[in-house]
Amino acid sequence: MLFSIPGLAVCAVVLIVAYYSRGMLIVGLLASLAFGATSAMTLTSVGGSTPLIYTLFAALLVTAVTARRHIWFELGSVLGSIRPIWILASLMAYAIVGSWLFPRFFAGQTVVFVQAKTRGGVVEAALAPVSGNISQTGYFILGGLTAIALCTLLLHSNRIDQIRRGFFLWCGLHAGMGLIDFVGKNSGAGDLLAPIRTASYQILTGAIEAGFVRINGAFSEASSFAGASLACLAFSYTYWRKTKSHLAQWLAGILLFLTILSTSSTAYVGLTILCIPVAISMTTSLLRGKVEREEILIIAIMALGTVAVLGISLYNAGALDPIIRLINSTIINKANSASGEERAYWNVKSLQSFLDTSGLGIGFGSSRASSWPIAVLSQLGLFGSLMMATLVAVLARGVGREREWLDPETDAVVLSVRNAALASIVAISLSAGSADPGMIFFIAFAVVCAAKVRARRSSIAFERTGHQLLAHAA
Template sequence: MQISFVGPLVCAGILLVGYYCRAPLIIGVIVSLAFGATALMTLSSLGGSSPLIYTFFAALLVTAVALRRQIWRDLGNVFGKIRAIWVLCSLMLYAIVGAWLFPRLFAGQISVFVQSPTRRGIVEASLAPVSGNITQTGYFVLGGLTTIALCVLLLHEDRIDAIRRGFFLWCGLHAGMGLLDLIGKHAGAGDILRPMRTASYAMLTEVTEGGFWRIAGAQSEASAFGGVSLVCLAFCYVYWRNTKSRLAQALSALLLVLLLLSTSSTAYVGLAILSIPVALSILHSFLSGRIEKGEILIIALLALAAVTALSIALYKEEFFAPFVHLIDSMVLNKASSASGQERLYWNIKSLQAFVDTSGLGVGIGSSRASSWPIAVASQLGLVGGLMMATLSFMVFRGMGSLKRYVDPETNTVVSSVRACALASVVSGSLAGGSSDPGMIFFIALAVISASRARARSERYAAKHDLPLGQPPFAARLLKAPEKLPPVGRATSTLEASRGA
């Protein structure tokens, strides 16, 4: 085991910021996601795995919640109010059992793609237990435990402000380090964030595509940076549309520019997919005659960009040649490239593994795919896939009809976090290699589930004309005291029997 010096230093800085914001653990888990290539240590016994710093904060959060004085009562409250936690625990148990059993049950019978233990890269090999079964399962279980721990904290006290601050700090750090990376490369300084990249991944940070520098920020490559930018953009955009926040508006604009300059095909395709509901929303507002200023601003900026591009093209026809070449190589012809063909073959082999195991799966961490849904099917099988689909539906549903029972700020934060999680699902569906949906998904599941549980309590209180925040059991006692056995009647009966 080799300890990294930069990793603990970054963790200390995040803890100081979280302590200043009066929520070091919640903010620490979220903000640490900005450092996607900074590891705490390298575990040589597990094939050189290097846990990123977010695992430290997640483990710290779970430990702190587990040491609470009334933890069993808090857990009973969570499991009693949030049905999604039962599905999550069942999925974690299935993932643990499957990661140990399936690679041994189908050993040597199936061909899969795995990380090479001797060199950096993905190789095709016969199914067998690998170190990824331990590490990937550990990350998955840690994410599930983080969901439970966050539900305990969010049900016990209203901490939605800490969630909001954490997400804005994460988006700001990610955008700031991306901007630094871009400026450093164009200034000739190269990869100025190299000291922060302590993970044992292959770092593709000083690469050009079509004459453009590929932005990596604090991530390991441009594709990862583009995926995170897409997720952060979803959060900031939804928050800006709901609150007209100048900070969210500025971050949205900066993240959009960085995303377009990232030269990431995942980011471009993901942006096109996420633009569909935005366009439909603007069209609905226009047809209903209730178009807002923000929507007018978006239409005006798009029109201005189109007119400007057309004017430049008429003045200097070859100006956009590098951009056209970039889009052509990174998006239009990506599937026919060597990398695209290789990733397509990964997905075909993963689907074949699902069929060859009769829908049981090969176990989490046993294979590598290039799409999150395909990875879920091949690793977790039909049973695990159904449970994952259930959790995904709960995230997709969001607050639903319960949003009227929470304050506007809570509803805005929950909607923004939900959009963030859905963007991460879109990004993972385009290039995700593991069945683990990622920490953002688990955080969003906790925020949405806990907010729905609190909203249900408020709905019950409003329905029965009780004080807001009153627990349902206590509410029933306050609403129908006549059903309780009167103390005086028992005493009178006892005295009457004695007299008789």
């Protein structure tokens, strides 16, 4: 095991900030998600894997919860009141067994894509056990344990304020480092965040798309930065609309700016998908005649932007050519590019591996795809995909009818966190190669499940109190 001094320094700073934010475990974990290319160590025993710093904070959270005095009682309460936890636990067990069994049982019977050992990039090979079976499964299991640990904390004490501070710190750090990267590259200063990119990923910080410098923030590539930006944008926008928070409003504006300038296909397609529910909501408000001030502001900004674009095109017909080339490169002609064809080939072969294994899957971490649902289907098989779909459905449904028993602040935080996770799922569905849904999914899953149980308990307590008052009056 080899340690990274810059990575350890970043961990120390995050711990200090989280401590003074009055939530070292939860706030620290969320803040660490902003560092998407920072590792504190290299695991030489697992193929030179460099886990990101969020894994250290997640392990710290799980360890701290496990060491609680009444952990078995609290864990029993979680298992007894949150039924989707059983599905999560079953999926974790299935992932462990499948990652060991399927690459050996179906060895050589299908084609997979793995990281080359001698040179960078992904190569096509026959199915066989690889280090990804250990590392990718480890990330997934850590995420599941983090969800269970968070459920334990949130179910037995009201820590929604720590969740709110943690998400705002994550969004603020992500936006801040995105601005630093943008200013550094466009001012000629270069990659100012290079010292904290300590993970052994393929770092693509100097890429240019259609004449525009790609924005990476603290991540290794523009696509990963765009995916995190979409999640942060969804949280900030939702919280702003629910609470009228000026901080959330400014964050949403900055994140939208960075998402557009990331020059990533994931950003543009994902942003288009996320705009659909926003457009539906605004249209409904217009039809009802109950347009809010925030909606008027959005419509005004869109109108001004449209007028500005038309004015520029009329004044100088060629001024928008760079933007048109960017749109053609990242969206219209993306499928016909070498990268687009390669990723499409990965997805086709991943679906073929699902068929080659009779729907059982090739095992967690055995291959790489270019879309999260396809990665889930090929690696976890039909049975594992159904369990994963159930967890996504639980997250998408949210608190449901019980939300009326939540106070306004808790309702705003839970809804914002859920939307951030759904935006993250949209992003990874466009470009992610692993079946792991990511830490933000597990955190949001825990927040939604715990909030729903607490709301249900509040409704039951209210009904009991009402019955007692009626009985006393009688």
